[in-house]
Amino acid sequence: MLLKRTNIEERLSGLKNRGEAEALLIRDVYEILNKDRLRENEIKNRIAEKPLSAENSFHFDLLETSKIYHLEQIKKICIDYRLRFLDSRYFKGEIPSEAFEEIQQLEDNHGIELQGFKILAPSKMFKLEDKDDPLLFAPIGNGYYYLVHKWGNDLHPLRRLFAWPFKNISNLAAVVLLISYLITMLIPEGLFSKSGTSTEFWIIFFFMFKSIAAVVIFYGFALGKNFNPAIWDSKYFNA
Numbered sequence: 001m002l003l004k005r006t007n008i009e010e011r012l013s014g015l016k017n018r019g020e021a022e023a024l025l026i027r028d029v030y031e032i033l034n035k036d037r038l039r040e041n042e043i044k045n046r047i048a049e050k051p052l053s054a055e056n057s058f059h060f061d062l063l064e065t066s067k068i069y070h071l072e073q074i075k076k077i078c079i080d081y082r083l084r085f086l087d088s089r090y091f092k093g094e095i096p097s098e099a100f101e102e103i104q105q106l107e108d109n110h111g112i113e114l115q116g117f118k119i120l121a122p123s124k125m126f127k128l129e130d131k132d133d134p135l136l137f138a139p140i141g142n143g144y145y146y147l148v149h150k151w152g153n154d155l156h157p158l159r160r161l162f163a164w165p166f167k168n169i170s171n172l173a174a175v176v177l178l179i180s181y182l183i184t185m186l187i188p189e190g191l192f193s194k195s196g197t198s199t200e201f202w203i204i205f206f207f208m209f210k211s212i213a214a215v216v217i218f219y220g221f222a223l224g225k226n227f228n229p230a231i232w233d234s235k236y237f238n239a
Contacts (some may be wrong), residue, residue: 040100045115047088047095051116058197059110067147067207069137074120074145078232081155082163085233090126091134099136099149106138106148114138118145123231167228178217180209 029126074085101112119126122133134152137145165175184205219225 018053018069039104040097043100043103044095046113046115046116047091049089051087055112055139056118057110057112058140058145058146062109063146069139069145069147071143071145074137075232079167080121080163081159081226082122082166082228082231083120084123084126084231085118085120085137086235088119088136090139090235091119091121093121093125093134095134095154096149096151099151102149114148116226126235163187163228164223169227171218172227176212180205180212183208183212213218 077083078085107114116139118137119134120137120141125134135150136148138148140146165172169209184201
């Protein structure tokens with residue numbers, strides 16, 4: 001069997017064509033990546049700036065109903081766990097690339113440009129003005145919001161318990177009373193007198209209550225703290 005002779009010109013032309021095809025492929029990939037990067041930067045600017053619109057024209061048939069929340073539901077979660085629900089421009093944490101991908105996918109599916117982003121997160125994750133697990137929302141309208149993306153770690157399982165005293169003045173007073181009672185119980189009987197009477201116990205308890213209440217009030221006024229219902233949607237540090 002005779003082997004076909006090698007045509008160097010054909011081989012050279014083939015290498016050239018393959019090289020040109022690879023160059024075109026690389027150029028196409030670069031253009032796609034560059035376009036995605038430009039679009040991501042544009043979305044970042046929209047998230048970081050004051051929103052132009054308070055709602056978005058979603059196609060409701062394309063939305064996942066499990067991700068639609070009313071403002072009252074969001075407010076309750078914020079109050080229970082001492083969180084804030086603010087415009088995304090106040091957020092100082094880093095938004096992951098997956099969130100931008102979700103936004104791009106939503107915009108492509110609905111043919112819109114999303115506006116008015118809000119984030120639900122602990123206060124420490126916002127740049128608050130002086131006066132562990134964020135959720136990014138986009139407004140739908142009529143008090144409803146669509147959950148775009150969630151990232152970070154889940155809240156501590158005891159966070160709701162820790163936030164309970166700060167829901168209102170009654171809860172805080174109950175906690176102060178309980179702590180005062182427990183501390184009073186730890187004081188040995190007869191420490192201040194030879195006879196440990198119930199009168200002595202209640203005098204010590206009253207003294208403890210006043211002391212702890214004074215510390216709590218001083219801490220609250222000095223640091224400008226407030227109860228959960230007053231801060232959940234406030235952009236001020238000392239609201």
